[in-house]
Amino acid sequence: MSLFFFVYAYTFINVQQPQAVPTTVPNMNVMGQVVNKTKRPVVMQTITNEKPPPPILPVRILELEATIENRPTTIDEKSPAVLKYRTPHFRASATLKFPPLEEGEHWKVGWIQSCTRMDFFNSYGDSGYSSWEFPQLMSGQNPMISDSDGRNYPFYGSKSEVIELQGPFSDYRTIKVLMNDNFYPHITWDIPTSNERLSRLTNVRRHQTFYTWLVAMNAKNGSILVLKTITWQMNLEINVDPTKPQGSRAVLISNPIPIQPEILKQNIRIPTCVLYPPNANSAQILVWHPGRRPGEISQRPEIVVPPRCDYVLHQNPYYDHYIRHKTHTSVQNKLNGGSSSSSSTSTSSSSSSSSSENKPLVVQPPTHDAYCRLIHPQTSGHKPAPIPGNRCYNGVKHILEDHARLAQGVIVR
Template sequence: MTIEKEKQALSKKFHVLESSASVDRTETKIRETASTLNYVTPHFRADAEVEISPLKEGEIYTIGWVQAVTHMKFYNEYPSGTSSWEIQELNNGLSKAVSDADGRQYPWYGVTTERVTVKGPCSEQNVRILMNDNFSPTVSWAIPVGRDQPDTLRRVCRDQSFLVWLVIKNEITGDIHALRAYNWRAVINIAVDCTEDIGHRSKLLAPLYQDQPSELIELALPQSSLCSPRANEAQKFVWRTIDSELIFEVSCTPAVSSTTSLVSSAPSVAELRYPCRYSPY
């Protein structure tokens, strides 16, 4: 069956009754502890209800949400340099979108409310598919290298964009087709003054509220949004001095001890104050 005929067949079997995407109208929340700053962003939420026509024996389809990262700029500023989370595939232009699958089963964002599998034979039915996403990373007050460093964090900046698709996958043929597509963006700016007491160091700057997602006409999914590496595996934690000299670059997986690449003047792994358990999410 050609791609066009497959699309026509799917349009008869699956009808989107309702689909929406939004970001909660709340401010990012900031929490301060003795050693770290943690912020919790408002949730992105996607919701769809799909009507499925009766399926024949042997027909198996999965309907669900697929998400990919298209832009990621996330850095923490100190007087002596910056720490950052980076996805090299995006930075160097090798990928336009990096999968944000949960890693349990590609290409799905999740395997609970985020997807539904239906098997024939079955009668007509409606299914609802939900997903939500937000960030809750931890940032060290002190620079992430060396020991006994003073608290000098000045700024936390994050600008990250995503594409999200409502997708049907034919589990027999492997064909994937999108029914809806959205993009959304999270922008976080936090000013920090470490001369203040814990609990009074941080201030959320504009934008206080996030823009709402946009629905897209173009539904095509880049191949990189459907397979590894996913964002959590592709990202690296990087420290650069104030003059942009790269000091170290740490992959998130596997463990730090076996993936750290250091230049000659870099500290040992044991001296990293910012272990990879502090993920950008």
């Protein structure tokens, strides 16, 4: 026992106390006596248990740009069934230098986006209002939701939005990733539970906010390095006079000049929920609130358009008392399935991204000290029970969970 204590104490002293180590050996005569007693500088060496700093992946951001087209939202009243509007495009572009990779290394560089808020109200006078909603946000289940295209989680898209790099290569590579987003929804002139084509729409109000991350993802272990964070929003309001003839009913009353994106100085951590399905387009629902004003919850709200992924509601008791309305086929056709009420699809993104080169952009000065932070999904100790309508969820989650078990902390500059 005493020997153990001595060894432990000696080690503790080595950790805490500096040791003086002479830089030179003093001159000595043949008798072993010191000849030169001049003081010499010493080096103070401290022995600690601290681990060496984590390895640094020298990714360099050469250019970073983010902007929203400086034009107003356009309104289209040509359809007898629905009002359409098209918002200006949000565009982001990044040019980076990626370091050499060894054999077997595999990285993906691109954009991840999430929606953090959605207020989307369509008013029909005294009849009530409809609301496009994300159940995860409405119930407070998650702080945000993935805006992935649904085919290449967790990335926003599958084309210009992400680039794959596989080793080996010995030189730095310059790469560029682009993305863009806008909205082009269809809103019925009549209340969504009606099978008629009356003109009762009186107001449209929409406010959405987003985080967009530029990231580098290690495809071998799932670790994600956040290179930069952008925040942006879309805010609009349209007044509609249902008594006027079609073609002259709707007027944009919100500020026609969009608020420009902000490139944050400090990165925002990506929540785990953004890495998993469902994405925004497969989780959104359309709810009808009869006899209420926007923001007021009716006693018996009706879900007119259910989510594409059924388990979104299956796991969310917030909507247990909502009526599941059997929407008429004609109304479903008018709504176009609700697919255009949220973020634009990857098809529209890819078709418009080619024109981003000619658009004025807000330029971020080149930086060589972009702080990056590792995040990876947290795994639970138990497997969830099977969920009905879970096809859009299976397959992806277990891959990310495997990555999470392998992920290790890395800091990148």
